[in-house]
Amino acid sequence: MRFKIINTVIIFLLCGALVLTFFGLTSFWYVLTFIILYLLFLLTVSTNVRFNFFVNSISENRNIINKQVAITFDDGPVENTLEILKVLKKYEVKAGFFCIGKHIEAQPEIFRKIIEENHLVGNHTYSHTRKMGALPVSTLVREIEECNRIAEETAGIKMNLFRSPFGIVSPKTQKALQKTGMQSIGWSIRSFDAVLSSEEIILNRIKKRLKPGAVILLHDNNAKTVNILEQLLLFLKNNQYEVVRPDKLLEINAYS
Ligand SMILES: [Zn+2]
Known part of the structure; x- marks a missing residue:
């Protein structure tokens, strides 16, 4: 449930950032950095049960x-x-x-x-x-x-x-x-x-x-x-x- 909420918020923010990029209001590199950081976050919480993110x-x-x-x-x-x-x-x-x-x-x-x-x-x-x-x-x-x-x-x-x-x-x-x-x-x-x-x-x-x-x-x-x-x-x-x-x-x- 927690993952679904966070994932939905992240996707929502990403869509917003992509729209801003399309209109030249932000740099594509910021968006790419954000995506990489989120993927690193997912990698960390999926390889460490202690974080209690996916599993209690x-x-x-x-x-x-x-x-x-x-x-x-x-x-x-x-x-x-x-x-x-x-x-x-x-x-x-x-x-x-x-x-x-x-x-x-x-x-x-x-x-x-x-x-x-x-x-x-x-x-x-x-x-x-x-x-x-x-x-x-x-x-x-x-x-x-x-x-x-x-x-x-x-x-x-x-x-x-x-x-x-x-x-x-x-x-x-x-x-x-x-x-x-x-x-x-x-x-x-x-x-x-x-x-x-x-x-x-x-x-x-x-x-x-x-x-x-x-x-x-x-x-x-x-x-x-x-x-x-x-x-x-x-x-x-x-x-x-x-x-x-x-x-x-x-x-x-x-x-x-
Ligand atoms: Zn083992």
Whole structure:
């Protein structure tokens, strides 16, 4: 709705500007600059769920005043998830795992182990396609429902929470979430552990952005994330931060 209103206003302003350009009352270059800025704005809000522009996502809990944060992992379950689980167990921490449907199919035992160890699981689509922004609503619904179906068949749970691959969202994502009854979950601290190579830089990014109620994004399919996680948990412990399961931190229901 918000997008429709803003888009209508922008198109209205553009038409007005084009009329002014036609009569020589303004420069065409101003209009072109305006169009480019609007396209950059759309690119920014469609690749960052935190802005809550196209989709209503929960990305942190600003009401939390105690030193509590949540840790989430995307893109599993894979073999490396077992190493992540070992570290979480060592520090007696519960986390959230946003799982890819086809990976659950390939690693059903690891998916069940995540749940048995009382971590949260959520939907990260069936195929984790890079074409998220270009998919029609019907395909997005299928991607979400297929992942939900596999999770239910594998572990008997009905997931409520969804995280969009690559953080890409559009008005179609919002429609697909309404049709499937899923809640979008974002993050407030993006570690870039899947992109950056330096563990020190990744850890410093997280440390600098830490605050009560924060949700940290990591990837359990990344080998170096095991060591990053251990160092992060040590840092959190030494700084009196408590790590709580994302549904507890965000005060929402993970399953129905
Ligand atoms: Zn992902």
